Amino acid sequence: MRFLPLLFCLVITVPLFSREVSSKPLRLSKGGTAEQPFVFDGKGMVIDLGIDITDRAWKKDGDIWTSPGPVTEGELIAEGQHTGLFLDEVPVTLARDPVAERARRAVGKKGYAYHPPSLLKPGQMGCLEDGSLYFRWPASKKPGQASIILPSRKSTSGVTIACSHIIVKNITAMHAGNDGFNIHGSWKGIRLENIRALSNADEGISAHDDVQMQVDGAEIAWNGSSVGGVADVDRSTTLYTNCQVHDNVGAAFKFFGRSHSVTDTLIYNQTTDFTLGKETEFKQDRIERR
Template sequence: MLLRLLALSTLIITTIHAQEIRRVPLTLSQGGTPENPAVFDGKGMIIDLGIDVTTRDWQKNGEVWTSNGPFAKHPAVTDPQRAVLFIEEVPMRIARDREAEKKSGVAGHASYTAPAALKPGEVGFTAAGAIYFRWPTEKQPGTARIILPPANLASCVSIQCSHITVRNITAIHAANDGFNIHGARIGVRLEHVKALSNGDEGISAHETVQMDVVDAEIAWNGSSAGGVADVNDSVTTYTNCEVHHNLAAAFSFAGKSHRVTNCVIHHQAKDFEMREDAQLIQSGNEWRRE
């Protein structure tokens, strides 16, 4: 339930219960003005869209496990852009067999790497739609929860307005983004948020979004682009953030211009991926290579 009130000339939108765990997406569509921005304070709210399938009847062959049939509303996914399974916090990569696809001679045909050939942390689908995976090196078979993102590419938090500050929310296990911002939005600000273990990006700004992100943690997201991916003509800044363990780059920028300041980046195969003619200004960042 949301409580809306006007106080100290600022529109405050806040939740009644602190530490709320929410199992459905959150859409924010009521913004304020430049002088009086709306504020949504989650007060520690956790939005976890994951579906725990640990106790599913898995066929176990050492480190390779296969579901006993497909999961309802979860057909085989052909696009390796996003993770379709998590072992606790760890996102799993879709593994396509490109040689088999070429040999098939069928346009658009998707073949997946055979179970025995999977690398740790990879998944594929059988012809019947069952999912199979090889346990990641970080986890031992049978010792961690197995989590499916929700159906229908839901994001945890969708911001559909301008002049809004969103703070103190943790977004977990979305099929799409943890925090998703589309449209001609300006004056968007994220403070003290966490975007963890989402199928696509942790945070992603699109179109002409102008957004500032402060004191965020962005980690273990499954996008093939980055933990952050800001695109189109977006203008964004990231300050005092911690970015780590995302499958691809820490930050992937197309967009218009971006600034990354005083952030800590660690356990990343790549720090920045710059696409198109995006401009990046960075200063005071710390890279940890452990």
Template structure:
């Protein structure tokens, strides 16, 4: 080989050598965006101390607030489940992670509670078994009293108080409590929801929270505000809160996988131009199961049941604090629902679509509400492969902008615009509305897991048999109180 080729060969070998080094460097993570090792801060409300560094279980801090104060971007907080509630909020303000390295909150099944004990000595008798407690201020939301873990009934005003009831006067920050005969406040071990919200985010992004229970807050269990992107909740419970179990606002983004929301006012209430995806959620025993007022939302493989007023209620909105809200299509509210079982157990509405909102529901079941599906004149509904059973009013469609087909209905009334059709006027309803050409009225059987069965032949679309109702049964199990 001529000598003139040697320098070139040498340069090639050198390049190969440095390329190999570079590969080793990249593989080892030295030059990766994630090369900084995230810190884990441990919290233990029995053995911890806020004087500790929190970097190991043996040196746990005592409070969540201290752990958050120690954290930086993409760190991790791990709560010890000591069997004793953490009586403090969990507030993240402009602290979170990045898309490749989310901040992690591991709850390990621990409970975060908004309750604070009330000093029995501070209650003053005003006669006839009624006592009053003066507070410095009233927390935001819908505060209430708790006695030995149970919420006490509230009176609408002070003048109609009955034994065992309380009235919270927000203007004066006074609580009035009518004791049962022969009892005083000290006999009740009274506590109050004096913290506003539990897991609270304010312009904090890329946070993954799992295995956490938030209860007894005056406002929300999980409250997400501001510029919050990439938020994930996994295996969480929100219960006994004054307003919402889970709520996201503004234009934030939220994914929820496996959640149980019960005994709140709203189980879920997402608003403004927010975006949320719920998979595997049970919402029950709230006043309203799911309320969506603005934004895009998805409910898939969920069960909404036994809520007092409405199961699912969606409505368009015009939030004045968002730029151009009146022209923002996201504020009109869009819901995609699939494999959802809605069991009314006497509630007024199964699915209510109002004020310009849009609902797409397929492979679902609605049973037991006064009205199965209600759509006002400004709104849209696309209903397919869904069973509506045991509802006095099966459909109440006040809008011409609806599409319904390949559904099964049990006997009941059908309202189309201003006309009411009885079950034996099925063909008249079909002709007038030009809806449901392939749908049928049958006696339906609906199982507790959402499975639907009917005596008639299978629905056929595009040459294939179609499943009416959920294609997968709801079988998730959740920890009870």
């Protein structure tokens, strides 16, 4: 089985480290050279930007729960955001009401509108004018038997890479308001090894602009973007191998960049495996599905 090296790495290697847990985002801006790339070894570090709001005095009406007033200061939902909560690992998606939003705009009101609690499907949520939120528990979670996690503020990614010639390994990014791993610019020689991007409000991994990146050994799961667990766009060039991609809200991979490939990878619990741009070069080999 070609996937055993990845499974061994995720299950056996990570517990040997100290597993430092950080609630602060990580920005990496020190690179090396093509001959000697800089190595950032997280040694099992977990960057968890989530805010646990389980202990709020929730109003409970069966499987529909409503918060007692605002759950955070400032804007709760960003433009384009598709997921606003996590119940343990599971994303809870926003039930936007486009008809109500058009009616708001017609009378000069800004902001979003959501379907009322009674119309929510399992695993959906909405927000009230005062910043309170409400959600219906997903079928996979028994009400009250999971932590309720609010992702970080809208523009925050777990790990931001802003340099060339760097190896980033043995690190988990979760509950970011934006991406787990975010890379913008013209950086090249980026390599991610044995990383996990779990339960982020947008993509797990996202490369933009002219980024050149390789990912070898990754679990990308339960991310809340409507487009993909991975979304590599613009003129990016990326290669993924030995990955597990599952249970993301959107496709497993969205590739709208210059050139992308995926090999020796396991994909499961995804409605769509790949979405591709018209001009995008794409190769796949030895993809297992279950």
